[in-house]
Amino acid sequence: MNAPFFKYGLFGAETNLVMALVIGIGFGFFLERAGFGSGMKLAAQFYFRDLAVFKVMFTAIVTAMLGVFWLSYFGLLDLSLVTPPPTYVIPQLVGGLIFGVGFVMGGYCPGTSCVATITGKRDGLVHIAGMIGGIVLFGELFPFFESFYTLTPLPQANLSDVLSIPYGTLVLIVTLAALAAFVGAEKIESRLRAD
Amino acid sequence: MQTNPQFIRVLAASAFVLAIAAAIVGLPSTKSRVTIDTHELARIVEAEEDHVDAIELAEWIKAGKSDLTIVDLRSRAGFDSTRIPGALNVSLRQLDSALRKTQTIVLYSEGGVHSAQAWFLLKALGYPKVFFLKGGMKEWESEVVYPMFDAGLSSEERTQRTELSKFFGGEVGERRSNEAKKIPAPRKKSVAPKQKPEQQPERDPFRQVC
Numbered sequence: 001m002n003a004p005f006f007k008y009g010l011f012g013a014e015t016n017l018v019m020a021l022v023i024g025i026g027f028g029f030f031l032e033r034a035g036f037g038s039g040m041k042l043a044a045q046f047y048f049r050d051l052a053v054f055k056v057m058f059t060a061i062v063t064a065m066l067g068v069f070w071l072s073y074f075g076l077l078d079l080s081l082v083t084p085p086p087t088y089v090i091p092q093l094v095g096g097l098i099f100g101v102g103f104v105m106g107g108y109c110p111g112t113s114c115v116a117t118i119t120g121k122r123d124g125l126v127h128i129a130g131m132i133g134g135i136v137l138f139g140e141l142f143p144f145f146e147s148f149y150t151l152t153p154l155p156q157a158n159l160s161d162v163l164s165i166p167y168g169t170l171v172l173i174v175t176l177a178a179l180a181a182f183v184g185a186e187k188i189e190s191r192l193r194a195d
Numbered sequence: 196m197q198t199n200p201q202f203i204r205v206l207a208a209s210a211f212v213l214a215i216a217a218a219i220v221g222l223p224s225t226k227s228r229v230t231i232d233t234h235e236l237a238r239i240v241e242a243e244e245d246h247v248d249a250i251e252l253a254e255w256i257k258a259g260k261s262d263l264t265i266v267d268l269r270s271r272a273g274f275d276s277t278r279i280p281g282a283l284n285v286s287l288r289q290l291d292s293a294l295r296k297t298q299t300i301v302l303y304s305e306g307g308v309h310s311a312q313a314w315f316l317l318k319a320l321g322y323p324k325v326f327f328l329k330g331g332m333k334e335w336e337s338e339v340v341y342p343m344f345d346a347g348l349s350s351e352e353r354t355q356r357t358e359l360s361k362f363f364g365g366e367v368g369e370r371r372s373n374e375a376k377k378i379p380a381p382r383k384k385s386v387a388p389k390q391k392p393e394q395q396p397e398r399d400p401f402r403q404v405c
Contacts, residue, residue: 006295009295009296009297012297062210063210066210066213066214066217068223069213069217069223070213070217070223072223072224073220073222073223073224075224078224079223079224080224080291080292081291081292083292166218166221166222167217167221167222167223168217168218168219168220168221168222168223169218169221171214171217171218172214172215172217172218174214175210175211175213175214176211176214178210179207179210179211182207
């Protein structure tokens with residue numbers, strides 16, 4: 001058996017949706033168990049009081065990166081069929097900024113707002129309403145944004161290509177950066193706790 | 196919830212070891228190695244099960260065949276100027292990432308060389324239902340959209356071809372018996388409904404070749 005399963009036709013669109021639901025519920029469960037159903041905890045990372053989000057996300061990146069690398073190396077995942085979305089530098093920087101400001105102000109990102117709502121928090125529900133409203137508004141006004149949306153394209157860029165570093169070396173660099181960041185985050189947290 | 200510090204250290208050490216090994220190995224995947232059953236491919240070609248003709252494809256589109264994916268392998272400019280309705284513009288290098296193995300795929304190019312090559316690539320990669328359009332875009336135009344009827348054509352075939360031509364926004368013509376066969380030039384710039392072109396990836400760093 002070889003991944004990606006959907007691309008290889010091992011199951012159809014309906015099964016794909018069921019898988020998405022199961023994985024989504026699993027994702028939500030672990031977000032909640034990591035404490036990410038609380039807007040206070042999530043916002044605390046921006047004040048360096050609690051860097052759990054940073055550590056969890058960086059752990060996820062490193063885990064996925066190593067998993068994809070080695071699964072592909074042993075022929076269990078066909079990387080040529082994994083299509084990352086294209087990069088548009090300026091619009092994505094602007095999008096990231098809007099996302100970040102929303103995150104600091106409200107305390108939730110899209111996934112965690114769903115987790116918060118499911119666990120009975122009304123501020124999470126407000127975020128979901130905002131998210132759906134934003135999606136509808138963006139979709140309806142897309143013709144006005146389209147020229148900006150496709151500005152500065154860098155299709156399917158990956159760091160290895162952009163920096164001209166061998167793929168495996170880049171994996172090592174990102175892993176070392178993550179390990180160093182975890183140690184640094186622990187130190188910052190313990191110093192702030194001591195204060 | 197407190198996590199055992201010993202466990203965290205083991206995880207970090209595992210990540211470190213895997214990353215060091217990744218740096219030594221260098222690339223995540225070797226080029227794909229596929230096994231090609233040349234006898235089976237030869238049988239398919241000899242049995243003429245590798246292609247569809249323009250009229251057969253036109254009937255599939257008209258009947259609304261549900262799993263049909265039509266792939267235009269020509270340049271973007273050619274695709275924008277005229278195309279078979281519903282086709283996707285995909286380059287040879289993007290084929291494998293743009294398609295799924297469950298679909299019935301019909302490939303076409305201007306004449307037929309590129310589509311036959313693409314057919315071989317997809318068959319080698321294990322796509323079960325792939326066909327190329329015999330004669331390519333040229334035959335589509337001359338057989339379906341702007342057909343010239345010979346005097347000896349049966350009335351049933353004449354009706355079928357006229358209906359197809361009308362369905363695809365073309366028109367039919369009569370060929371006199373002593374007139375040499377020639378492909379009429381398209382009289383309309385585009386016969387396909389204008390569609391928003393799909394966003395296609397420009398390149399794939401891990402493109403596998405067989």
